[in-house]
Amino acid sequence: MTAPDAAPQAARPVLPVRPELAGEVPYGAPQLDVPVLLNVNENPYPPSAQVVADIAAAVAEAAHGLNRYPDREFLGLRADLAEYLAVESGVRVAPEQVWAANGSNEVMLHLLQAFGGPGRTALSFAPTYSMYPEYARDTHTRWVAGRRTEQFDVDPAEARALIARETPSVVLLTSPNNPTGTALELDTVRAVLAAAAEVPGGCVVVVDEAYGEFRREGVESALTLLAEHPHLAVSRTMSKAFGLAGARVGYLAASRELVDALRVVRLPYHLSAVTQATARAALRHAPELMAQVGSLRAERDQLVLDLRDRGLRVAESDANFVLFQVGQDRHAVWQGLLDRGVLIREVGPEGWLRVSVGTPEETAAFTAALWEVLGI
Numbered sequence: 001m002t003a004p005d006a007a008p009q010a011a012r013p014v015l016p017v018r019p020e021l022a023g024e025v026p027y028g029a030p031q032l033d034v035p036v037l038l039n040v041n042e043n044p045y046p047p048s049a050q051v052v053a054d055i056a057a058a059v060a061e062a063a064h065g066l067n068r069y070p071d072r073e074f075l076g077l078r079a080d081l082a083e084y085l086a087v088e089s090g091v092r093v094a095p096e097q098v099w100a101a102n103g104s105n106e107v108m109l110h111l112l113q114a115f116g117g118p119g120r121t122a123l124s125f126a127p128t129y130s131m132y133p134e135y136a137r138d139t140h141t142r143w144v145a146g147r148r149t150e151q152f153d154v155d156p157a158e159a160r161a162l163i164a165r166e167t168p169s170v171v172l173l174t175s176p177n178n179p180t181g182t183a184l185e186l187d188t189v190r191a192v193l194a195a196a197a198e199v200p201g202g203c204v205v206v207v208d209e210a211y212g213e214f215r216r217e218g219v220e221s222a223l224t225l226l227a228e229h230p231h232l233a234v235s236r237t238m239s240k241a242f243g244l245a246g247a248r249v250g251y252l253a254a255s256r257e258l259v260d261a262l263r264v265v266r267l268p269y270h271l272s273a274v275t276q277a278t279a280r281a282a283l284r285h286a287p288e289l290m291a292q293v294g295s296l297r298a299e300r301d302q303l304v305l306d307l308r309d310r311g312l313r314v315a316e317s318d319a320n321f322v323l324f325q326v327g328q329d330r331h332a333v334w335q336g337l338l339d340r341g342v343l344i345r346e347v348g349p350e351g352w353l354r355v356s357v358g359t360p361e362e363t364a365a366f367t368a369a370l371w372e373v374l375g376i
């Protein structure tokens with residue numbers, strides 16, 4: 001019985017939430033305020049005073065024109081990105097072959113909006129980036145996850161068979177992969193491209209190289225395959241190597257035809273004048289930022305050795321993070337590190353944890369805490 005003075009209960013609104021979204025929660029790693037943040041693969045070095053000054057000046061300049069909508073085609077930024085890719089990988093593409101958006105997450109959404117959709121399938125190989133199934137869900141695209149091998153590699157023969165069976169319109173290959181760090185052999189990418197070319201109605205292969213700049217000596221970028229494969233897209237981001245996660249700029253390189261399909265689905269003026277100015281100013285400092293990548297790679301290699309020295313199993317890494325095995329109760333290890341002021345990521349196969357490469361001081365704080373927690 002309700003007490004006579006009880007406040008009337010507000011009626012629960014009836015909202016027509018799509019059934020596949022019912023009970024879902026927004027994606028995101030915990031954002032906790034602790035001294036050592038090694039959980040989301042950020043670059044630990046903030047932009048230098050010079051980079052900050054140049055970005056600020058470029059944004060001030062752009063601010064004078066903020067009464068107008070920004071350049072919808074942003075060919076200036078696309079040309080700068082093409083130039084950067086030519087220097088970084090030796091592969092030259094035209095500005096019209098580059099596409100950009102608010103993070104490579106949005107680039108990926110554009111890809112699925114253009115090439116996925118109801119009645120279509122997107123396929124990848126797990127364990128991999130946990131956002132992909134969400135893009136598929138949001139674009140009504142069926143999701144199929146093949147398996148990676150014990151070494152977190154993709155088996156070319158298995159991949160070919162899976163593609164022939166599932167006839168996807170989009171295949172996502174992540175290389176270096178997140179959360180494992182593993183880069184794919186280009187022969188594997190070639191096998192996937194060949195299988196995709198045989199899918200009736202066509203199939204786009206996306207190689208997500210968000211961590212491409214961290215690849216080890218001798219590991220090739222899929223950019224080198226672009227010229228012969230009009231159904232290939234290679235995506236990159238300014239969030240990781242460039243240390244510009246807060247600016248939200250991701251991009252891809254592909255054939256003009258593929259890029260033109262993305263231009264159809266993007267929202268008008270999706271890339272703000274402020275974002276374009278920020279990215280172009282940062283790109284002018286690419287050589288300085290790339291020097292930093294070299295030291296992060298060296299530190300990554302050393303971290304892998306240190307973990308192995310203590311008897312831990314560690315996945316090969318071509319990224320700015322390392323996946324290592326701690327056994328069954330990984331949550332207790334994660335919590336033990338957090339109690340010592342170090343936040344890493346509880347992600348990937350059961351029993352494994354992922355740590356981003358930080359500054360030498362941060363990495364030292366992480367290893368000291370880990371030896372203590374594991375008693376090794």
Ligand SMILES: *Cc1c(COP(=O)(O)O)cnc(C)c1O
Nearest residue numbers: 103104105129178210237239250
């Ligand atoms: C971090 C990451 C991205 C980059 O996302 P942004 O939206 O560009 O910040 C893309 N793909 C993978 C696999 C990643 O780990």
